[in-house]
Amino acid sequence: xxxxxKFLSKRQDRDDGVGTNEKAIPFNKQDxxxxxxxxxxxxxxxxxxxxxxxxxxxxxxxxxxxxxxxKGVDWKRPKELCTNPQFIVDGAKRTDICQGALGxxxxxxxxxxxxxxxxxxxxxxxxxxxxxxxxxxxxxxQFWQYGVWVDVIIDDQLPTKDGKLLFVHSAEGSEFWSALLxxxxxxxxxxxxxxxxxxxxxxxxxxxxxxxxxxxxSKAPPHLFKIIQKALGLGSLLGCSIDITSSYETEAVxxxxxxxxxxxxxxxxxxxxxxxxxxxxxxxxxxxxQVEWTGPWSDNSNEWNNVLPEEKAKLGYSAxxxxxxxxxxxxxxxxSKLEICNLTPDTLTSDEVGHWNYCQFEGNWRxxxxxxGCRNNPATFCSNLQFVIKLEDLDDDPxxxxxxxTLLVGLMQKDGRKDKRFGRDxxxxxxxxxxxxxxxxxxxxxxxxxxxxLRTRSVAGSSTFINLREMSERFKLPPGEYVxxxxxxxxxxxxxxxxxxxxxxxxxxxxxxxxxxxNLKKDFISESDVDPxxxxxxxxxxxxxxxxxxxxxxxxxxxxxxxxxxxKTDGFTMETCRHIISLLDKDGNGKLGLVEFHTLWIKIQxxxxxxxxxDTDNSGTMSSHEIRDAAKEAGFQVNxxxxxxxxxxYANQQYAIDFDSFVGCLIRLEMLFxxxxxxxxxxxxxxxLDILQWLCxxxx
Numbered sequence: 295x296x297x298x299x300k301f302l303s304k305r306q307d308r309d310d311g312v313g314t315n316e317k318a319i320p321f322n323k324q325d326x327x328x329x330x331x332x333x334x335x336x337x338x339x340x341x342x343x344x345x346x347x348x349x350x351x352x353x354x355x356x357x358x359x360x361x362x363x364x365k366g367v368d369w370k371r372p373k374e375l376c377t378n379p380q381f382i383v384d385g386a387k388r389t390d391i392c393q394g395a396l397g398x399x400x401x402x403x404x405x406x407x408x409x410x411x412x413x414x415x416x417x418x419x420x421x422x423x424x425x426x427x428x429x430x431x432x433x434x435x436q437f438w439q440y441g442v443w444v445d446v447i448i449d450d451q452l453p454t455k456d457g458k459l460l461f462v463h464s465a466e467g468s469e470f471w472s473a474l475l476x477x478x479x480x481x482x483x484x485x486x487x488x489x490x491x492x493x494x495x496x497x498x499x500x501x502x503x504x505x506x507x508x509x510x511x512s513k514a515p516p517h518l519f520k521i522i523q524k525a526l527g528l529g530s531l532l533g534c535s536i537d538i539t540s541s542y543e544t545e546a547v548x549x550x551x552x553x554x555x556x557x558x559x560x561x562x563x564x565x566x567x568x569x570x571x572x573x574x575x576x577x578x579x580x581x582x583x584q585v586e587w588t589g590p591w592s593d594n595s596n597e598w599n600n601v602l603p604e605e606k607a608k609l610g611y612s613a614x615x616x617x618x619x620x621x622x623x624x625x626x627x628x629x630s631k632l633e634i635c636n637l638t639p640d641t642l643t644s645d646e647v648g649h650w651n652y653c654q655f656e657g658n659w660r661x662x663x664x665x666x667g668c669r670n671n672p673a674t675f676c677s678n679l680q681f682v683i684k685l686e687d688l689d690d691d692p693x694x695x696x697x698x699x700t701l702l703v704g705l706m707q708k709d710g711r712k713d714k715r716f717g718r719d720x721x722x723x724x725x726x727x728x729x730x731x732x733x734x735x736x737x738x739x740x741x742x743x744x745x746x747x748l749r750t751r752s753v754a755g756s757s758t759f760i761n762l763r764e765m766s767e768r769f770k771l772p773p774g775e776y777v778x779x780x781x782x783x784x785x786x787x788x789x790x791x792x793x794x795x796x797x798x799x800x801x802x803x804x805x806x807x808x809x810x811x812x813n814l815k816k817d818f819i820s821e822s823d824v825d826p827x828x829x830x831x832x833x834x835x836x837x838x839x840x841x842x843x844x845x846x847x848x849x850x851x852x853x854x855x856x857x858x859x860x861x862k863t864d865g866f867t868m869e870t871c872r873h874i875i876s877l878l879d880k881d882g883n884g885k886l887g888l889v890e891f892h893t894l895w896i897k898i899q900x901x902x903x904x905x906x907x908x909d910t911d912n913s914g915t916m917s918s919h920e921i922r923d924a925a926k927e928a929g930f931q932v933n934x935x936x937x938x939x940x941x942x943x944y945a946n947q948q949y950a951i952d953f954d955s956f957v958g959c960l961i962r963l964e965m966l967f968x969x970x971x972x973x974x975x976x977x978x979x980x981x982x983l984d985i986l987q988w989l990c991x992x993x994x
Contacts, residue, residue, distance in 0.1 A: 312442075313441070313442030314443060315417050315436060315443045315503075317443075318442075318443040318444055318445040319442055319444050320444070320447075321445060321446040321447070321482065322447075324342075324344065324447045326432070326434040326445060326447050329447060330428070330432050333430035333431065333432060334428055334430050338430075339371070339430060339431030339449070340430055340431045341431075341451070342448055342481075344481070345448060345477075345480075345481040347369035347449070347451040347453075348369075349364055351481070351486065352364050352367065352453060352485060352486050352487065353486055353488070354485060354487060356487060356490070357485070357486060358487075368453075368454050368455070369451040369452065369453055369454070370451065370452060371431060371449075371450050371451055372470045373425065375452075375454065376467060378468055379425045379468055379470055380425065381424045381425065381433075381469075381474075382419075382469065382471045383464075383466050383469045391405050391409075391462060391464070392463050392464065392465055393462060396460075396462070396487075396489060396490060398461075398489040399556050399557045400491070400492040400493055400497060400535075400557040401476070401479065401489055401494075401496075401497045402462060402557070403494045403497070403557035403559045403579075404494050404496075404497025404498045404500075404501060404531065404533065404557075404559075405462075405476075405497065405501070406559045406579055407494075407531040407532070407533065407561070408501050410531075410561060411529065414501070414529075414637075414641055417436060417501075418435055418436055418437065418475070418501050419435060419471060420434060420435070420436065423471075425470075431450050431451075432447060432448075432450070433448055433450055433474050433478070434478070435448075435474070435479075437482055437500045437501065438500050438502065439482065440706065440708045440790075440792050441654050441792045443503070444482070446478040446479075446481055446482050447478075448474065448478045448481055450470070452473055452474070452477060453486070459473055461476055461486060476489075479500070482500075483711040484711065488711045493633060493763075494533030494535070494557045494633050495533065495634075496763060498531045498533065498635030499635055499706075499764075501531075502531065502635060502638070502641050503637075503638050504530070504531070504636050504637040504638060504641065505635070505636050505652070505702050505704040505766060505794050506633060506635050506636075506704065506764060507636070507702055507766050507768055508631060508632070508633050508634075509631065509632040509633075509634075510631060511534075511625070511630055511631065511632055512626075514626045514632075519574050519576075519622050521634075522560070522576070522632075522634075523563045525636065526562065528636060528637065528649070528650060529637050529641070530634050530635055530636045530637060531559075531634075531637070532561075532633065532634050533557055533558060533559055533560060533632075533635075534558050534578065534625075534629045534631060534632045535555065535556060535557050535558065535630060535631050535633075536552060536553070536554045536555065536556070536628065537554075537555070537630035537631065538554050538555040543555060547585060550587060550588050550589045550628070551586055551587055551588045552587055552628055552629075553580065558579060558580055559578065559579045560576060560577070560578055560632070561577045561578065561579055561617065562575075562619075563575070563576050563577070563622070564577075564608075564609055566601050566605050566606075567601070567602065567605065569600050573621060574621065574622035574623070575609070575619045575620070575621060575622065576620060576621075576622050577619050578618060578619075578620070578625075579616050580616040580617075580618075584616055585616070587620050589620060589624060590620065590621055590624060591619045591620050591621055592618050592619070592620065593618055636650055636702060636796055637650070638650070638652050639652070650798065651796070651797050651799065651800045652794060652795065652796045652797070653795050653801070653803040654792060654793065654795075655792070655793045655794075655803075655805060656790070656791070656793075657679045657790070657792075657793065658789070658791070659781070659782055659788055659789045659790075659791065660938045660941070660942075661786045661787070661788050661949060662918035662919070662941045662945050662949030663677060663918060663919070663921075663934070663938045664677060664937075664938065665677075665678075665782060665785055665786050665787055665788055665789075666678040666785055666919070667782055667783065667784050667785030667787070668724065668726070668782070668783050669726060669752075670783075671784075671785045672748055673917075673919065674785040674786075674919050675747065675748070675779075675781070675785075676743050676744050676747050676748070677919045677922070678779050678781045679780065679807075680741060680742060680777050680779055680805070680806040680807065681777065681778045681793060681803065681804070681805055681806055682730065682738050682775060682776070682777050682804060682805075682806040683701070683775070683776050683777075683801055683802070684774075684775045684801055684803070685699040685772075685773050685775075685776065686699075686773055687699070687773070687799040688773065688799075689770075689799070690798070696770065698770035698771060698772060699770065699771055699772070699773055699797065699799065700769070700770050700797065700798045701768075701769050701770075701795055701797045701801075702766060702769075702796040702797075703727070703756075703766065703767060703769065703778060703793075703795055704764055704765070704766035704792075704793070704795075704796075705723055705724070705725050705765045705766070705791060705792075705793055706763060706764040706791060706794070707720060707721055707723055707763060707789050707790070707791050708789070708790040708791065708792070709790070710763045719761065720761045721761065721782045721783075721787050721789045722761045722782060722783040722784070723759060723760065723762075723765055723780070723781070723783070723791070724755065724756035724758065724760065724765055724780075724781065724783065725756050725778055725779060725780040725781065726752040726754075726755040726756075726778075726779045727753055727755050727769070727771075727776050727777070727778050728742070728746070728747060728750060728753060728776065728779070729750075729753050729774055729776055729777075730774075730775040730776060730777055731746055731750075734746075735775050736775075738804045738805070738806050739807070739809040740806065740808060741806065741807055741808045741922070741933075742806070743923070747779075753771065753776070754769045754771060754776075759782075759783040778793065778795070780793050807933040807934055808926075808931050808932065808933050809931060809933070810931065810932055810933055810936065811930075811931045812929060812930050812931070812963070812964070812967040813929035813930075814964065814968065814971070821888060823892075824888060824889065828892060828895070829888060832888050832891060832892075835850055836888075839885075840888065841883070841885035841886065842885055842887075842891055843884070843885050844868060844871045844872055844875055844884070845868075845871075847871045847874065847875065847886065848867075848868060851866040851871070851898075851954070852865045852866055855953060855954065858953075860906070860912070860914060861905075861953045862915050862952045863952045864952060866954045866958070867954070867958065869958075870954065870958035870961065870962075873958065873961050873962050874886075876994060877961055877964060877965045877968070878890045878891075878893055878894055897960075897961075898957060900928070901928060901956065901957050901960055902953070904924055904927050904928055905924070905956050908920040908923065908924045908927075913950070914952070914953075915946075915950035915952050915953075916951045916952075916956060917950060918945040918949040918950065918951055921937060921940060921941065921945075921951060924956070925940075925959075925960065925963070930960065930963045930964075930967070932963075944956070944958065944959045969991060973987075
């Protein structure tokens with residue numbers, strides 16, 4: 295099946311709700327219920343062939359086959375590790391997550407925050423899994439991946455060393471939900487080693503489908519504490535960390551018992567009264583479940599003695615559980631980064647928290663068509679995909695006291711962790727935001743070109759381009775219409791991306807792209823309209839039957855083009871010549887007569903002028919980035935999806951289009967538009983075909 299067919303089929307599935315948390319897509323096409331039923335019928339324990347209990351699943355370098363770290367690793371099921379294993383003991387708690395021999399504290403901090411809301415947890419960890427009723431050694435978890443939810447199945451063979459779990463484990467020795475969750479996430483990303491090193495926000499997003507934002511605390515905005523409070527009130531997940539200056543500082547403990555290069559969860563932000571004055575406090579948790587801050591407002595510090603008992607009780611603090619309070623002023627002084635994951639409306643079921651509004655769009659940077667790079671590349675920048683958003687309503691209760699429309703924009707590139715093992719670098723990505731000119735407002739059926747994008751300044755955009763999985767930022771803009779243009783920094787860099795926009799108020803948003811239309815003028819030419827000189831030439835080239843066959847047409851066109859030294863061509867293909875005859879052959883004899891050939895001649899003259907006007911460097915070819923405007927001049931308006939198909943079919947390896955390919959493309963477009971119009975009898979924009987009609991058309 296072609297990639298185009300797969301893409302269109304996937305889009306149809308999305309329209310039917312496939313990929314939501316309720317209709318998660320089976321990862322690796324493994325269906326949990328059917329596999330479990332099969333194991334129960336056979337009375338065997340599940341063994342996952344797609345993520346086997348061997349060195350390949352552990353890793354590829356530091357956890358590779360010949361690494362000393364993997365020597366002595368033995369894969370065991372929970373029932374081999376204790377007499378009475380349990381999935382979850384007394385509910386999933388933050389203290390259930392203790393780090394093992396894997397540098398994935400970022401992930402564990404995210405899992406810890408996940409336990410704060412049972413409804414969110416159950417979207418990732420489906421309930422009713424256990425080691426007793428219908429146990430078959432098979433478990434499943436659901437993760438958000440690049441715009442869709444996937445259901446990941448694993449067996450319960452876990453890597454151990456000296457009889458103990460090698461990686462994440464629960465402080466309660468008989469509890470295994472967190473270890474199994476980590477294994478499922480490792481499978482999703484290709485191996486355990488692929489989880490080493492990362493941002494808490496990545497885990498937040500993959501557990502919730504939310505959008506992340508990052509703050510450098512040395513440059514904390516003046517209203518950040520209120521942003522934190524508002525985020526917690528919206529059910530957001532928060533994490534923080536202290537930067538390291540060298541690898542030697544990794545997990546080094548400071549004099550005040552803070553761990554460098556380590557991910558913490560932020561679980562609360564409150565204001566209390568201390569000796570009659572308000573103090574802002576932030577609550578955090580170390581995923582180790584121990585090693586706590588010992589400075590002001592730490593457990594049992596003197597500051598608590600001067601807080602009213604009712605305020606103290608409301609904060610719900612306890613000792614030696616890895617969770618602690620500290621003053622907000624100390625927080626921004628000692629920590630380096632804050633990460634906030636804002637949740638989608640479907641994630642939150644409680645009426646006690648507010649809800650963001652959001653929209654998301656998938657796209658591809660395709661070399662030659664939509665990989666235009668940033669604005670530093672004026673020749674290609676305008677070919678990037680565009681997305682329009684209409685901001686109408688002002689925020690309620692703005693945290694900074696200024697009116698405007700808050701939006702979070704997140705641009706995410708796909709499959710970075712899976713590509714790590716192949717040594718592939720991520721793209722450097724970012725985005726620009728332009729205000730839509732007045733003459734284009736209210737429309738999404740256009741594609742803004744150089745006349746707009748290269749002659750006006752962007753009103754906002756990513757502060758930098760960066761080679762991370764996601765670039766996200768918060769903006770406040772006046773009401774209006776804006777177009778967001780996601781891109782790589784350099785042009786001609788392929789990749790897939792997800793663009794998401796979260797807003798406090800409902801907005802209208804959609805891809806901004808040209809309508810698919812064609813200006814199909816009927817050719818009213820009779821034999822009397824043909825110039826006598828042209829008739830004489832036609833008789834000479836057509837031969838005795840006064841008709842031009844496919845092979846004759848190929849010879850004629852090649853002969854004509856070969857004399858045009860300003861054009862580069864490989865010659866007209868037999869397929870193009872067949873399409874020309876199929877389009878222009880009125881009497882159905884498979885040949886072109888005088889009038890039909892004259893019609894073709896007029897078309898070729900017109901296409902030649904268009905081609906030369908878009909061969910801006912006089913190379914004899916046209917850049918693939920010019921094909922949109924060139925096709926429009928020829929009467930065909932196509933969108934970015936069609937352009938990608940055209941370029942994959944008609945451009946050469948250097949993404950240039952020669953004249954014969956250009957003619958072949960336009961002839962094919964005209965033929966397809968006419969076919970569609972013929973079958974769209976009710977002018978609905980849709981046509982219905984039976985299998986006979988479909989095959990005849992596809993093969994013609």
